[in-house]
Amino acid sequence: MPNKKYVCIICPNSCEIDVEYSGKNITKISGQTCKKGEEYTRKEFTSPERGLTTSVPVHGGTIPLVSVKTSKTIPKELIKDAMAEISAARMNAPVKIGDPAIKNILGTGVDIVATKNVPKK
Amino acid sequence: MIRKTVDVAVVGGGPAGLSAALSAKKNGAANVLIIERGENLGGILNQCIHEGFGLESFGVALSGPEYMQRFIDDVEKHRIPYMLDSMVLEVSADKKIIVSSKEGLFEITSKSIILCMGCRERTRGQILTPGTRPAGVYTAGAAQNFINLKGYRIGEKAVILGSGDIGLIMARRLTLEGSKVLAVAEILPYSSGLPRNMAQCLDDYGIPLYLSHTVTEIHGKKRVEAVTLAQVDERFKPIAGTEKKIECDTLLLSVGLVPENELTRKAGILIDEQTAGAVVDEDLQTSIPGIFACGNVLHVHDVVDYVSLEAERAGRSAAEYAQGKEKKPQTIKTTPGEGIRYVLPHQLSADSDVKLSMRVMAPARNVKLILSDGDRVIKTLMKTRVNPAEMIQVTLKKNELAGCKKIIVMLQNAK
Numbered sequence: 050m051p052n053k054k055y056v057c058i059i060c061p062n063s064c065e066i067d068v069e070y071s072g073k074n075i076t077k078i079s080g081q082t083c084k085k086g087e088e089y090t091r092k093e094f095t096s097p098e099r100g101l102t103t104s105v106p107v108h109g110g111t112i113p114l115v116s117v118k119t120s121k122t123i124p125k126e127l128i129k130d131a132m133a134e135i136s137a138a139r140m141n142a143p144v145k146i147g148d149p150a151i152k153n154i155l156g157t158g159v160d161i162v163a164t165k166n167v168p169k170k
Numbered sequence: 171m172i173r174k175t176v177d178v179a180v181v182g183g184g185p186a187g188l189s190a191a192l193s194a195k196k197n198g199a200a201n202v203l204i205i206e207r208g209e210n211l212g213g214i215l216n217q218c219i220h221e222g223f224g225l226e227s228f229g230v231a232l233s234g235p236e237y238m239q240r241f242i243d244d245v246e247k248h249r250i251p252y253m254l255d256s257m258v259l260e261v262s263a264d265k266k267i268i269v270s271s272k273e274g275l276f277e278i279t280s281k282s283i284i285l286c287m288g289c290r291e292r293t294r295g296q297i298l299t300p301g302t303r304p305a306g307v308y309t310a311g312a313a314q315n316f317i318n319l320k321g322y323r324i325g326e327k328a329v330i331l332g333s334g335d336i337g338l339i340m341a342r343r344l345t346l347e348g349s350k351v352l353a354v355a356e357i358l359p360y361s362s363g364l365p366r367n368m369a370q371c372l373d374d375y376g377i378p379l380y381l382s383h384t385v386t387e388i389h390g391k392k393r394v395e396a397v398t399l400a401q402v403d404e405r406f407k408p409i410a411g412t413e414k415k416i417e418c419d420t421l422l423l424s425v426g427l428v429p430e431n432e433l434t435r436k437a438g439i440l441i442d443e444q445t446a447g448a449v450v451d452e453d454l455q456t457s458i459p460g461i462f463a464c465g466n467v468l469h470v471h472d473v474v475d476y477v478s479l480e481a482e483r484a485g486r487s488a489a490e491y492a493q494g495k496e497k498k499p500q501t502i503k504t505t506p507g508e509g510i511r512y513v514l515p516h517q518l519s520a521d522s523d524v525k526l527s528m529r530v531m532a533p534a535r536n537v538k539l540i541l542s543d544g545d546r547v548i549k550t551l552m553k554t555r556v557n558p559a560e561m562i563q564v565t566l567k568k569n570e571l572a573g574c575k576k577i578i579v580m581l582q583n584a585k
């Protein structure tokens with residue numbers, strides 16, 4: 050049976066997970082030490098997704114940039130296009146953690162949200 | 171000089187300082203004060219905008235700023251006062267703290283003090299890269315600060331020396347920002363970062379990692395124009411004929427962190443050469459009674475959650491000391507044995523369960539971690555993988571410690 054190795058990126062344990070498969074189906078998963086690891090690997094095998102973190106300029110805030118993230122993971126192949134769209138975004142102070150910078154990025158249903166509070170200057 | 175008296179003074183307002191202050195307050199210290207030299211609380215987490223913090227404590231992967239905000243909110247809720255833009259210049263053995271701030275010079279007398287100054291990065295001077303001294307050479311943390319807090323573009327084509335976590339995170343960050351990361355060179359035969367960061371920061375973006383390689387020369391007069399990479403032998407000496415020149419305008423150094431212990435040394439506190447942090451007992455008390463240390467100033471942590479937990483313990487101990495609670499004698503000494511770089515804390519009582527933190531010397535597979543008192547094995551743990559990048563924690567129960575004079579930790583092949 051062909052197999053593939055994955056390093057789980059969910060937590061610092063970095064479990065090495067072994068996947069045996071035939072065609073598009075997983076026949077055996079081993080090496081993970083929790084449920085999240087198994088979920089991650091199944092997803093990684095079929096359609097890998099990643100969270101994205103970056104920052105966006107803020108107008109009128111106490112600091113020039115606010116850090117942001119995807120509210121959920123997005124398909125890995127969309128990371129580059131998402132970065133391009135985020136680079137055009139701007140926010141206005143005050144910003145609270147969770148405020149959206151972009152809604153429904155690239156039609157994924159995922160928002161780009163602030164991860165830092167930025168008070169008004 | 172403005173004079174002030176408090177029960178517990180916390181030096182540094184990063185994750186360790188925030189958590190230590192909260193814990194001191196919750197454990198009955200009436201008058202707690204945080205002193206931070208930066209403009210904001212939160213320490214280095216202000217610039218760690220990537221995710222992966224808080225899994226251990228909150229069960230969700232937060233970004234650095236989100237993680238720190240939970241603690242800042244809690245500090246505000248408990249009305250713990252803090253001084254910002256306030257640099258501690260001196261901590262003395264009689265527990266007086268000299269602080270320089272905008273309002274002037276302060277002398278703060280405290281019943282107990284918690285040292286939470288974090289760590290700083292090793293720089294080029296400390297690793298002696300030969301060549302010219304052009305612009306374009308940054309520590310990875312300085313680059314993280316410029317990009318994530320100021321929005322500067324630091325270069326188009328970068329090489330990263332050292333595969334520590336900050337270097338790996340920055341390889342991805344630079345790539346996302348449109349720069350090209352041409353290589354990560356690591357002098358050791360293995361990465362010094364976490365495997366998950368190798369996977370999601372290098373592999374995801376096809377960035378090559380050169381193990382057993384170093385930068386032998388930096389080219390360029392005004393600005394970096396290229397660096398020479400070469401393979402090294404077992405003694406870390408470059409092997410002639412393996413050099414390759416890579417054109418780039420930026421070199422990032424991710425060659426390790428050093429606890430920031432100038433204040434600690436000046437106070438006359440005993441330092442462990444292995445961790446470059448204070449020698450502490452299980453209350454995280456240093457060699458000076460009433461002065462405690464936790465977080466990266468004590469030993470470099472890879473996961474911030476463990477910093478917060480360690481700081482809770484230090485905060486509790488500092489509150490108890492300030493309230494005059496009697497202390498248990500700490501007579502059991504811990505020692506790193508074969509394969510172990512360090513073990514913390516250095517002294518234990520047999521009065522309660524205790525969590526030991528340790529790091530191994532080198533990566534290994536299928537090993538036994540053995541804790542003994544020299545004659546008798548107290549605990550054996552099987553490990554399929556160990557890695558110097560990953561701190562190991564082991565809890566010893568009160569009854570396991572009974573009768574021990576010392577604890578030796580070592581690594582053995584499991585056959």
Ligand SMILES: Cc1cc2nc3c(=O)[nH]c(=O)nc-3n(C[C@H](O)[C@H](O)[C@H](O)COP(=O)(O)OP(=O)(O)OC[C@H]3O[C@@H](n4cnc5c(N)ncnc54)[C@H](O)[C@@H]3O)c2cc1C
Nearest residue numbers: 182184185186206207213214257258287288311465466474
């Ligand atoms: C550049 C860098 C990047 C890092 N990136 C990551 C990462 O991406 N992911 C990760 O998990 N971990 C990272 N770490 C590790 C991270 O530092 C720890 O997880 C955690 O932040 C340690 O908390 P701390 O409170 O001990 O130290 P810090 O967060 O460093 O906080 C120490 C605080 O003390 C203050 N201070 C120091 N000296 C004085 C003084 N004399 N007077 C007053 N205040 C003082 C500092 O200004 C700072 O705010 C990084 C460390 C560094 C140095």
